Amino acid sequence: MKILYPFAKRFIAGEDRQTALKNIKSxxxxxxxxxxxxxxxxxxxEEQAAEAKREYLALLKAIETFQRPVDISAKVSALGMNIRYxxxxxxxxxxxxxxxxxxxxxxxxxxxxxxxxxxxxLELQKTYKNLGVVLQAYLYRTADDxxxxxxxxxxxxxxxxxxxxxxxxxxxxMDEIRENFYTQACRLLKEGNLPAIATHDEILIVRLVEFIxxxxxxxxxxxxxxxxxxxxxxxxxxxxxxxxxxIYVPYGKAWLPYTLRRLAERKxxxxxxxxNLVLETLGLGKLFKS
Ligand SMILES: Cc1cc2nc3c(=O)[nH]c(=O)nc-3n(C[C@H](O)[C@H](O)[C@H](O)COP(=O)(O)OP(=O)(O)OC[C@H]3O[C@@H](n4cnc5c(N)ncnc54)[C@H](O)[C@@H]3O)c2cc1C
Numbered sequence: 541m542k543i544l545y546p547f548a549k550r551f552i553a554g555e556d557r558q559t560a561l562k563n564i565k566s567x568x569x570x571x572x573x574x575x576x577x578x579x580x581x582x583x584x585x586e587e588q589a590a591e592a593k594r595e596y597l598a599l600l601k602a603i604e605t606f607q608r609p610v611d612i613s614a615k616v617s618a619l620g621m622n623i624r625y626x627x628x629x630x631x632x633x634x635x636x637x638x639x640x641x642x643x644x645x646x647x648x649x650x651x652x653x654x655x656x657x658x659x660x661x662l663e664l665q666k667t668y669k670n671l672g673v674v675l676q677a678y679l680y681r682t683a684d685d686x687x688x689x690x691x692x693x694x695x696x697x698x699x700x701x702x703x704x705x706x707x708x709x710x711x712x713x714m715d716e717i718r719e720n721f722y723t724q725a726c727r728l729l730k731e732g733n734l735p736a737i738a739t740h741d742e743i744l745i746v747r748l749v750e751f752i753x754x755x756x757x758x759x760x761x762x763x764x765x766x767x768x769x770x771x772x773x774x775x776x777x778x779x780x781x782x783x784x785x786x787i788y789v790p791y792g793k794a795w796l797p798y799t800l801r802r803l804a805e806r807k808x809x810x811x812x813x814x815x816n817l818v819l820e821t822l823g824l825g826k827l828f829k830s
Pocket of ligand 1: 702
């Protein structure tokens with residue numbers, strides 16, 4: 541999978557914490573906020589879950605003195621959910637004990653984990669206020685989940701959803717996903733606690749900006765959230781317009797599953813990888829570096 545690394549590098553802030561922190565500091569200096577993800581998911585042993593937890597704890601230690609808030613994105617599957625619910629819960633509680641004024645947020649994974657992720661989020665947020673969740677606009681159940689997060693005041697990121705889900709539980713067409721995203725985002729913007737609108741879709745962003753301005757929603761009551769290395773022009777435009785913009789910054793050695801999801805989202809990305817593969821195979825990489 542070495543061939544994917546030139547592509548992966550666009551989307552990850554480094555393979556180690558020190559490199560990632562340098563990039564994160566630079567983003568804060570430019571006026572952005574960050575949500576930081578330690579790459580890794582679907583681990584199989586308790587030791588791997590403990591390893592993920594140790595890296596998160598080291599990250600929290602490293603940002604302890606950061607004045608501005610940092611969002612930490614964590615996957616429950618990396619913290620042991622597929623081994624035992626209670627193991628994952630215990631690991632998350634250790635992170636919450638070290639979170640300080642920052643936030644830990646559960647990324648949302650495939651639908652086999654949705655129910656357990658929401659259960660753990662709703663349960664733990666009663667004790668740990670700085671715990672947030674993510675909801676996916678492609679899932680039918682999200683309309684109900686939005687009601688729960690609004691009722692409990694849980695900070696929520698809304699995204700379209702990055703996994704392949706069956707028709708029985710998820711919208712399949714982009715128009716339907718976009719429409720549900722808009723509806724649920726409006727609910728969060730009006731009634732939610734510090735929601736994040738996580739998309740690069742300009743059609744949606746333009747409609748939501750109109751809603752925000754028409755409804756006079758305070759700019760410090762929500763975030764736009766975009767992925768590291770993606771649509772930097774849009775990230776800057778939103779910042780220049782006076783919105784809070786948070787960048788999702790992943791780092792670590794386990795970059796493959798994350799990279800494959802980014803690859804699958806766009807045919808241009810597949811072309812980029814194939815082009816590199818051809819250049820490397822023909823030994824032309826150095827001549828045509830872009
Ligand atoms: C901050 C953030 C956090 C996320 N967290 C989660 C999560 O926890 N769980 C989850 O399931 N999904 C998550 N996602 C991924 C999300 O669900 C979508 O898969 C992804 O954002 C693409 O959808 P889009 O809304 O950006 O719109 P799209 O319509 O897919 O894309 C709009 C435009 O964005 C650009 N773009 C989109 N994808 C790519 C790409 N791969 N490479 C280059 N350009 C691209 C293109 O210009 C494209 O035209 C997250 C996304 C963001 C932005």
